[in-house]
Amino acid sequence: MAENVEHIYLAFGYTDFRRQITGLTAMVALKFKLDPYSGKTLFIFCNKRHTAIKALRWDGNGFVHATKHLANDMKFQWPKTQGELGDINIRQIE
Template sequence: MTPTGNVYLVSGVTDMRKSIDGLSLIVADTLEMDPFSQAWFIFCNRGRDKLKILFWDTNGFWLYYRRLEKGHFKWPVPKCNGAVHISKQQLQWLLSGLTLDNPKAHRPIFGLEV
């Protein structure tokens, strides 16, 4: 699956024992965002080797869980409490073990004309 809406990293550390109800409460109460939107919400544990992705799809929640057997996710250091908006490409980088500001990636070019 690929995100159809916005993608948000939830800053800081999340207790990975939380499931759909607990994570959706974090989205609603702490982030003051709508867990029933098309957005994907990404949570990470203290060891940065586990991720959970929560999103609403038509009539129910999806909860993806990823555990690395070796290595860590390049989870950004939180600059503030809340959520950090990232692009779909940055999500792919994160899941592939890269940083969000991958300097080797081609930067998008806008406003070109032929």
Template sequence: MKMFVNPSEVFLHRDFVDFRKAINGLAALVEDELNRDAYTGALFVFCNKAKDKLKILYWDKTGFALWQKRLEKQKFKWPSKINETEFVLSAEQLDWLLSGYDVLGHQELHYQSMI
């Protein structure tokens, strides 16, 4: 993932999130449910129930930034069978997740052109 910041840590929130939540709602979730400081510069990754959208929240020392990614046809390989409410990802695992791979099993998504 090409970013303007170099995150210290990446946390994946295991449970699905209502994607009507924006920056304030997600920052509150980070602090209330994950018991984490949202102002550390760490990335916090969230997924919707349909598993076709991700949101990434982080503090960049001047304010919060919120990124969103939508998969066109497939679903994100979300590690939902973890007992913890959060999962720590490496930078490489985050790249895998954003590229459509299973962060635990590395299964690639396949697309073909309609042209």
């Protein structure tokens, strides 16, 4: 999913995980003023408990939408500032 990615954006704070592709693309476009159809951009969202993330990327003919849930009371270290985006590079998520 991260192949040929130029920008990786983290949606700081938490995202309502009832949102699916349509809701996430609307958030990217309306709230963050970015183009969700940019094929070289990966958007990553985290749930309120920081136990799961969703990744969203346009691949040219549709969206790739992946979810990862952590097991055994593990949590993602996630920026808490609600409503902002962070631009990171591929090395920071490996």
